[in-house]
Amino acid sequence: MKYTPRLPVSEVNVTPRSALKEFVLLAGALTGIVVGGYLVLGLAVDLIVPRLSVDFEKKLAGAFFSALESKPGRTEHERWVQTLTDRLQARCAGLPYRLKIRVQESPAVNALALPGGHVVVFSGLLNTVASENELAFILAHEMGHFNHRDHLRGAGRALVLMTISAALFGPDSDISAALGHVLNITELSFSRGQETAADEFGLDVLQCAYGHAAGATDFFRKIPASQDPGVFGHYFSSHPENQRRISHLDALIGQKGYETGGENTRG
Amino acid sequence: METYYDIVFEGKTIPGKDPLEVRKALASVLKKDAGTVETLFSGRPFTLRRQVEGETAEKFKSKFESAGAICVLKPVAGAVEPAGQPTSASIPSAAPKKSLPATGHILLTNVENIPGMTTVEHFGLVAGSTIRAKHIGRDIMASFRNLVGGEIKSYTELLQESRQQATERMMEQARQLGANAVVNVRYSTSSIAQGAAELYAYGTAVRVE
Amino acid sequence: METLLIFFVLMGVGYAAGTFAEKRHYRSIHTREQALLRLPAVTTRTSHYADTQIESADLVLGSAVISVDYFKQFVAMLRKIFGGTVRSYETLLDRARREAVLRMKEVAGDAVVIVNVRIEAAPIGKKSRKGNVSCVEAVAYGTALWLRPS
Numbered sequence: 001m002k003y004t005p006r007l008p009v010s011e012v013n014v015t016p017r018s019a020l021k022e023f024v025l026l027a028g029a030l031t032g033i034v035v036g037g038y039l040v041l042g043l044a045v046d047l048i049v050p051r052l053s054v055d056f057e058k059k060l061a062g063a064f065f066s067a068l069e070s071k072p073g074r075t076e077h078e079r080w081v082q083t084l085t086d087r088l089q090a091r092c093a094g095l096p097y098r099l100k101i102r103v104q105e106s107p108a109v110n111a112l113a114l115p116g117g118h119v120v121v122f123s124g125l126l127n128t129v130a131s132e133n134e135l136a137f138i139l140a141h142e143m144g145h146f147n148h149r150d151h152l153r154g155a156g157r158a159l160v161l162m163t164i165s166a167a168l169f170g171p172d173s174d175i176s177a178a179l180g181h182v183l184n185i186t187e188l189s190f191s192r193g194q195e196t197a198a199d200e201f202g203l204d205v206l207q208c209a210y211g212h213a214a215g216a217t218d219f220f221r222k223i224p225a226s227q228d229p230g231v232f233g234h235y236f237s238s239h240p241e242n243q244r245r246i247s248h249l250d251a252l253i254g255q256k257g258y259e260t261g262g263e264n265t266r267g
Numbered sequence: 268m269e270t271y272y273d274i275v276f277e278g279k280t281i282p283g284k285d286p287l288e289v290r291k292a293l294a295s296v297l298k299k300d301a302g303t304v305e306t307l308f309s310g311r312p313f314t315l316r317r318q319v320e321g322e323t324a325e326k327f328k329s330k331f332e333s334a335g336a337i338c339v340l341k342p343v344a345g346a347v348e349p350a351g352q353p354t355s356a357s358i359p360s361a362a363p364k365k366s367l368p369a370t371g372h373i374l375l376t377n378v379e380n381i382p383g384m385t386t387v388e389h390f391g392l393v394a395g396s397t398i399r400a401k402h403i404g405r406d407i408m409a410s411f412r413n414l415v416g417g418e419i420k421s422y423t424e425l426l427q428e429s430r431q432q433a434t435e436r437m438m439e440q441a442r443q444l445g446a447n448a449v450v451n452v453r454y455s456t457s458s459i460a461q462g463a464a465e466l467y468a469y470g471t472a473v474r475v476e
Numbered sequence: 477m478e479t480l481l482i483f484f485v486l487m488g489v490g491y492a493a494g495t496f497a498e499k500r501h502y503r504s505i506h507t508r509e510q511a512l513l514r515l516p517a518v519t520t521r522t523s524h525y526a527d528t529q530i531e532s533a534d535l536v537l538g539s540a541v542i543s544v545d546y547f548k549q550f551v552a553m554l555r556k557i558f559g560g561t562v563r564s565y566e567t568l569l570d571r572a573r574r575e576a577v578l579r580m581k582e583v584a585g586d587a588v589v590i591v592n593v594r595i596e597a598a599p600i601g602k603k604s605r606k607g608n609v610s611c612v613e614a615v616a617y618g619t620a621l622w623l624r625p626s
Contacts (some may be wrong), residue, residue: 030554
């Protein structure tokens with residue numbers, strides 16, 4: 001058996017594909033799918049969320065926020081803010097559930113609207129407000145969020161995306177962590193449209209409760225230009241943002257004919 | 268009774284025709300890539316079509332001639348067997364090449380030789396390897412299947428495709444060397460990437476008669 | 477934002493360096509395969525040489541470890557989502573195995589044939605969380621035969 005030395009003509013064992021083209025194609029397809037999926041998801045959530053019943057929301061919230069529900073004893077601050085909230089709710093803001101106020105000791109000047117009707121007010125905020133009207137406006141603003149179920153939309157979309165990411169890549173993969181960060185920034189802080197709608201709601205409630213709209217923009221004027229936004233810092237997104245909201249509120253006040261000259265009740 | 272012919276190409280081209288053009292034309296007529304066509308010009312006779320009856324044989328001959336390749340029609344004596352099987356050694360040696368597999372078809376065994384045939388020359392090691400992945404939809408279906416048990420068809424398919432492709436590549440390499448069989452074939456794998464099937468097939472390329 | 481930047485830098489470096497190393501390696505493989513063509517490696521156990529012709533036989537072995545670059549790993553991950561042949565790993569395995577065979581032939585020196593060649597490949601190195609390995613080791617071994625001088 002003789003040996004004929006010959007070499008093969010082509011590289012059979014390597015697919016003749018350019019590595020760079022492959023990368024561009026695959027990465028492009030993946031981003032396209034992800035973006036498309038995100039948009040579809042957003043639409044779906046927007047359709048479903050308004051139909052979620054309040055009972056269901058309470059049950060969901062109960063699972064996550066049972067710690068908040070079962071706090072023993074309430075401080076005087078909490079009771080005072082709760083009373084104010086109840087007054088506002090009873091007279092002017094028709095929400096299907098009673099808001100539960102919790103005051104958290106923290107220098108943060110902020111308030112959070114959480115699913116289930118929970119509102120967490122930081123003590124820093126309480127120290128900053130100068131009048132009852134101001135606080136009332138902030139609380140009414142939060143009520144606006146609840147009314148439009150903004151908190152559910154953001155949380156709903158974030159939850160679904162995180163679940164998908166965890167299923168595809170594993171819960172402790174880099175991608176899931178990165179997605180968590182991205183969602184923190186984009187989802188859990190309310191969008192501008194939602195903020196403006198909540199502002200308008202707050203304004204109406206304020207007018208209804210006090211007969212005038214004084215104090216509505218006081219809080220925004222106090223915020224210094226540079227402040228660390230924090231995760232839920234929808235009050236502090238940017239100074240121009242606050243300026244815009246002030247102007248918008250002033251315009252609305254003018255439009256609706258609310259007076260601003262009324263007395264501010266000291267709290 | 269009709270006569271059947273083998274269409275044999277011995278490397279001769281129509282004088283005056285550009286050899287490169289002939290190769291290109293032949294590649295498109297035979298539907299093979301450049302590498303395989305190149306081996307046809309090695310000087311050894313190649314059977315391009317086996318056991319074609321008279322008229323069709325003439326048609327093929329003229330088609331190849333228009334591409335620039337001069338073919339010879341060699342009559343096949345004895346009973347006609349279905350294509351793909353090597354004819355047995357009982358055919359009288361009036362046919363110049365006996366029991367060759369159809370052109371391009373490579374015989375595989377995992378013993379030292381092709382039983383019943385003589386090895387004429389060998390070309391050394393040939394190998395084919397591939398690594399394939401299934402898309403993520405199938406992975407998800409498979410993980411559901413993990414709950415209930417049973418055959419995971421998508422993975423079976425993946426492994427079969429992988430094995431098929433590795434074997435094909437090994438045969439392609441053998442073809443390029445001018446072999447028509449690969450003996451002592453071995454399969455192996457290295458679990459290099461999770462979720463992808465990698466297969467390696469290697470053997471010795473030989474030419475048998 | 478920084479992580480994204482770091483990612484792109486790693487990808488770029490991986491692609492550039494990896495492609496350069498790969499092309500250079502393939503060139504070397506081609507030249508050496510041409511040079512060592514006179515020494516066949518076969519997987520059959522027997523050679524056609526009679527026992528009286530053979531002076532000595534010895535086990536020869538060649539091995540190579542080739543590693544993956546970041547770009548290849550990322551593209552492989554993308555490919556596993558969409559399915560198809562994972563080209564980035566194909567080159568890796570091909571290079572490793574051919575290199576191992578060439579080294580085996582180099583060890584054999586002026587032998588006339590290497591019989592019963594076996595080629596194995598195994599992943600080396602810690603498996604990352606995704607289950608991908610960082611390098612592959614290929615080993616080729618066989619029995620080299622030397623003929624009596626006639």
